[in-house]
Amino acid sequence: MARYTGPKTKISRIFGEPILGNGKWLGKNSNPPGQHGAARKRKTLGEYALQLREKQKAKYTYGLLERQFRKTFEEAQRLKGVTGENLIKLLEARLDNTVFRMGLTASRPEARQLVSHKHITVNGEVMNVPSYSCKPGDVIAYKAKSADNSSVTSKSRGKNPKFSWLDWNEGDKKGTFITYPERESVPENIKEQLIVELYSK
Structure with a gap:
């Protein structure tokens, strides 16, 4: 199955945090990737963009592609309890x-x-x-x-x-x-509720 093999720092710069490594270069250049860097005027992200961004962050963090991530989410929905917390538990149990x-x-x-x-x-x-x-x-x-x-x-x-x-x-x-870990024990900075809202549309 295909996996992201591109520059890790570029992905970290998108999210502003070292989700694919130690982020040692993030301090040198923490601007979002793009031709104009920090000078480019960026619109405030809307609701859908924030939800999509959170899902992408979770996918890159745990190394899943879209279909596999979707299947994991559907399994989390079938389990008893809070869907977002179930999703994190299943990702941590890989x-x-x-x-x-x-x-x-x-x-x-x-x-x-x-x-x-x-x-x-x-x-x-x-x-x-x-x-x-x-x-x-x-x-x-x-x-x-x-x-x-x-x-x-x-x-x-x-x-x-x-x-x-x-x-x-x-x-x-x-x-x-x-x-299975409790959500508060997992250090990843992922707002799983935004992912639930995205897939619930």
Whole structure:
């Protein structure tokens, strides 16, 4: 499936925040992309534009294309509870995002590659589908051969303790998806209610 492979800083400049990396160049040039940069007069965004912008931000952040994002939203609608919060929970439960949150890679694209190249197992079985939705109790680990491969494990940076819905044991190279996260625990600056309003039109 196609993925965005263009300049990450350009996308970050559109949204004014480092959604595709550390944003180290954002301080040098935080103007929106375009020929005239900051000098260009930009209209105040309307309601639809704000909603669309929020959806695009979520798609770029989690690395989904439109059809896959729409299917995730429809699944969130079918679940009990608040649709917007369900959407964030489903996006956070993706295997590539879980691998990233566990600190095995520095970015979601790297986590996606790690999964696609069959370095990760779920409950003892090799899983190469980045969009696999983790369930509470799922055990995520390196494949035995990959755990001894320094080029694979060298990208590990340790799990952030604030992600309490995940557990990772560095000694065993194994972790657990404990539960779906609560919205306030997810640090991403996404206004999910705007996405719900957009798809409800």
